[in-house]
Each structure stands twice: as C-alpha cells, then as structure tokens.
Amino acid sequence: MGTTHPARRRTGLRVALLALSAVVALTACGGNAGQASSGPSTAATTGKALDAEIASLTKPLDSYPVPSGAISGVASLKGKTVYYVPVTAQAPALAVTAKALGAALKSVGIKLQTCDGKGTPTDISACINQATSARAGAVIADSIAYGLAGSAFDAAQAAGVPVVISNQLPDDSHPASKTLAYVPPxxxxxxxxxxxxxxxxxxxxxxxxxxxxxxxxxxxxxxxxxxxxxxxxxxxxxxxxxxxxxxxxxxxxxxxxxxxxxxxxxxxxxxxxxxxxxxxxxxxxxxxxxxxxxxxxxAGLSDLKAVANGQIAAAAGQSDAYQGWIDADAALRMMGGQSVPDYTIPVRLFTKDTMSDVTLTEQADASGEWFGPTTFTDDFEKLWGLT
CATH class of the missing domain: 3.40.50.2300 (Response regulator)
Structure with missing residues (x-):
C-alpha cells in the first residue's frame, strides 16, 4: 500500500522502548555501578524514541489500507435500504461516518436510513427493531456494544437482517458469524x-x-x-x-x-x-x-480547529470518512452472503505544531484527506464492480 500503517510503526518503536527499559534495569541491578557511561544516557535515548514515534503518528499515510477481495453480485442489491444506528447523533465523528456511508451506498443504488440511538438501550433497541420490521438489507450499529441491545440484535439476525457492529471490539459471547460482523475501532x-x-x-x-x-x-x-x-x-x-x-x-x-x-x-x-x-x-x-x-x-473538525488555536493541546482521530466506506463494504458483503475481511482504521495524532498540512474545512473532513489520499473511494468502487 506504499507505507507502513501507524500501528505497525508503533510496534517496532515500542519494542525499542522495551529494550531500553531492560538496559535501565540491568544497569540498576548490576555490576557496573558508579562506572561512567561512554554512550548517551538512557533517558535521552528514550526521549528520542518517543519523539520519533510521535513524529510518525502525526503524519498521514501514503495510501489507505483498502481490502483486496472484490465483491460479486453488488448490482442485485440495488433498491435495498440499510439502517445506520449511531450510539448518539451528538458525536461529530459519527455524523461524518454517516455522510460517507450514505455516499458509498448511493454509488451502488442502496438507500440509507439513519436512526439516532440517543445513548440509551431503549432507543437503540427501538431503532434496530424498526430496521427489522422494515426488512432492511442490513443494520450498521456504530459504537454500540452488543449487550446494549442484545435482544434486538438477536431478533434482527433471526429475521434474516445481517448486523454490522462498527467501532466496537468483538464480543466473545456473540462472535462474528454469517449474520454478524464487527468493524474494528x-x-x-x-x-x-x-x-x-x-x-x-x-x-x-x-x-x-x-x-x-x-x-x-x-x-x-x-x-x-x-x-x-x-x-x-x-x-x-x-x-x-x-x-x-x-x-x-x-x-x-x-x-x-x-x-x-x-x-x-x-x-x-x-x-x-x-x-x-x-x-x-x-x-x-x-x-x-x-x-x-x-x-x-x-477528534473531529471542531477539535482540530481548537488544536490549531491552542485551546486543545493535542487530539487523536481516526478517519471517519473511511470508516463509512468500510461499513458499506462490510454490509454489502454480508448482504451478498460473502465473508467480511479484516479492516484497519487509520489513526493520526494532531498537535499545534504539526497542523501545516491540515485543511480545516468540512469538505476536508468528509474526504478523509487528513489521514491519506482520498482515492480510497475509487478503490472501493473497483472492488464493487462499478468501474
């Protein structure tokens, strides 16, 4: 994909930090106490490692980690409706995801219906039950744990409505199946x-x-x-x-x-x-x-504006626009009876002195450009047989 994902870059640096910690422990416990070191201090070296890791985290990717497996039969899904249930519509990040999800599904002729979970099990369950009654093509629940609406999720799957739980770690008591998928956060x-x-x-x-x-x-x-x-x-x-x-x-x-x-x-x-x-x-x-x-x-757009003007010291965000296209990809695969691949969500750290390449507009937020090239939408459309 042209560059190493931040999570992988962090892994190597974390190993280096652990190795440096081991050096500190050996020096404290053993044999050369009082002997001057000829090399740089461990504290200084550790600080440089952190600086390198932080610098890596503040840079966008060279390309997005779009999955490689194509989907067959997407045209047959045209006309269906997918329900999107965010845990709360108050979350700016989920609003960006919803917009991207709508654009992704529209490209294949599928409608999007959004229902606000309002942060309560009652409202979340009501939204999922509404999707089940409407015979939705799929339900995408964003940032909602399975246990918050377990009965509603069970009923949806029993009725043949596949469920995608996005931005949540997998629930071991409700593992992924032909009717349930998890998109990682x-x-x-x-x-x-x-x-x-x-x-x-x-x-x-x-x-x-x-x-x-x-x-x-x-x-x-x-x-x-x-x-x-x-x-x-x-x-x-x-x-x-x-x-x-x-x-x-x-x-x-x-x-x-x-x-x-x-x-x-x-x-x-x-x-x-x-x-x-x-x-x-x-x-x-x-x-x-x-x-x-x-x-x-x-972090969303307002948070990054606050970082730029010094009201917030640092912010970490994930590509919410890309999340929308991943959610669509997962739903399409499940609706077509195909397996869902592993996805990776790009994460970036923002500080006041690393904002020079960040365009602080709604358009930039919606495009995903803060995290890498915006060509990922074309890549998904190729997977879906649109180009």
Missing amino acids: GGSQMDEALAKWIIRDSDGKAQVLINESVDGPSPAAYVAAGRKVYAQDCPDCKVTINKISAANFSLIPSSTSAAVLKDSEIGYVEAQFGQYTQATQAGVQQTSRPGIKVVVGA
Whole structure:
C-alpha cells in the first residue's frame, strides 16, 4: 500500500522502548555501578524514541489500507435500504461516518436510513427493531456494544437482517458469524497516541484525568491500552478515571470539575471522544485552575480547529470518512452472503505544531484527506464492480 500503517510503526518503536527499559534495569541491578557511561544516557535515548514515534503518528499515510477481495453480485442489491444506528447523533465523528456511508451506498443504488440511538438501550433497541420490521438489507450499529441491545440484535439476525457492529471490539459471547460482523475501532491506538504525547510533553511526570465513557465495554479497553503505555513508559505518571456517559451528558462538566479539584496535581484532562470535548472543557473551566491541558480522542473538525488555536493541546482521530466506506463494504458483503475481511482504521495524532498540512474545512473532513489520499473511494468502487 506504499507505507507502513501507524500501528505497525508503533510496534517496532515500542519494542525499542522495551529494550531500553531492560538496559535501565540491568544497569540498576548490576555490576557496573558508579562506572561512567561512554554512550548517551538512557533517558535521552528514550526521549528520542518517543519523539520519533510521535513524529510518525502525526503524519498521514501514503495510501489507505483498502481490502483486496472484490465483491460479486453488488448490482442485485440495488433498491435495498440499510439502517445506520449511531450510539448518539451528538458525536461529530459519527455524523461524518454517516455522510460517507450514505455516499458509498448511493454509488451502488442502496438507500440509507439513519436512526439516532440517543445513548440509551431503549432507543437503540427501538431503532434496530424498526430496521427489522422494515426488512432492511442490513443494520450498521456504530459504537454500540452488543449487550446494549442484545435482544434486538438477536431478533434482527433471526429475521434474516445481517448486523454490522462498527467501532466496537468483538464480543466473545456473540462472535462474528454469517449474520454478524464487527468493524474494528481505532480507539486503543488513539488512547495510546495521546498517552505518548502526554508523557513526552510532561517530561515523564504527568498527572492525568481521563473522562472514560461507560457506554459499553470497548471504551474501557481503549483506556486500558493507554494506561499500559503509561505503566511501561512513565512510572512517575498518575492516571485518574472519571466515568461518564452519553445518557448523562449534562453531568459531565460537574463530574469533571469535581474530579480535578480532588487532585491539585492534575495537569492533563482527556475527553475520550470528541462529543465530550465541550462538556470536558466546561468542567475544567469551572475549576478556575490555570495551566490544565485538555486532549481529545476521536477528534473531529471542531477539535482540530481548537488544536490549531491552542485551546486543545493535542487530539487523536481516526478517519471517519473511511470508516463509512468500510461499513458499506462490510454490509454489502454480508448482504451478498460473502465473508467480511479484516479492516484497519487509520489513526493520526494532531498537535499545534504539526497542523501545516491540515485543511480545516468540512469538505476536508468528509474526504478523509487528513489521514491519506482520498482515492480510497475509487478503490472501493473497483472492488464493487462499478468501474
């Protein structure tokens, strides 16, 4: 595809960091205590490794990782309707995905019906049941754990409506099948990227508050991936978790301010997903404490504008436009009775000093250009037999 995906680049660098940690341990335990080193210090070398990794994370890809397997019989699906159920329409990232998904399905003559899950099991289930009653070609549930609407998901599949769960880790109790597919998220990679940046920015002394979503098990897994980075690379860092939910959105500012005020050393606050940015910032402002840096995951256009003007210190995002085309690809394959391939979602880290190539417009956001060349749409259309 022309370049190595950020996740793979991170792997090699993480191995290097672990090796450097081993050197530190051996030096501390053994035999050459008091002997001057002739090479660069481990701390300096580790800092350079982090700098290299962060620099890699802030660059777009040379090409998108579009799957290679073509789909047959797409023309026979023309006229069907696919239901898209985002966990909440408040999420700017999911709005971008919905727009891209609609364009992708329109290219093959399929209609898109969107139904807002509103962050509650009741509304999510109602949306899925609506799709089942309408005999939809497929249901795409975005950022919704299977357990939030298990009965509705079961009923849809029993009625012959295939289900694609996007932006969620697979549920071991409900494995992928001919009627159920999972499209992977970039959540873990985004939390890891933010952790790396915070460690470097704080010189290894960060006190961090993370506003972690409790809407399903996946957000906790993403945060756990970031906390693993802190544990490995920043033993002096401290991470505090504040549990939040889309269903209790109005409580986020007060819970954030309360959590910050409990610990006077907190210097970084992470809004795990972009839909929580403003509520998180409001909570920080309520504390009247200067100098706290806010970082954001699943960042959208407004978040990147805030990064550019210095209101947000760093943001990590995944290509939401590409996610829409992947969701369409998965639905088309399932509707045609074909297997779904493994997908990879590009993730990028944004900081104020690495925004020179980022065009801050809705058009740029919708095109996916922040993460790589926009020709991926042509690549998908070739897979679907349109060109």
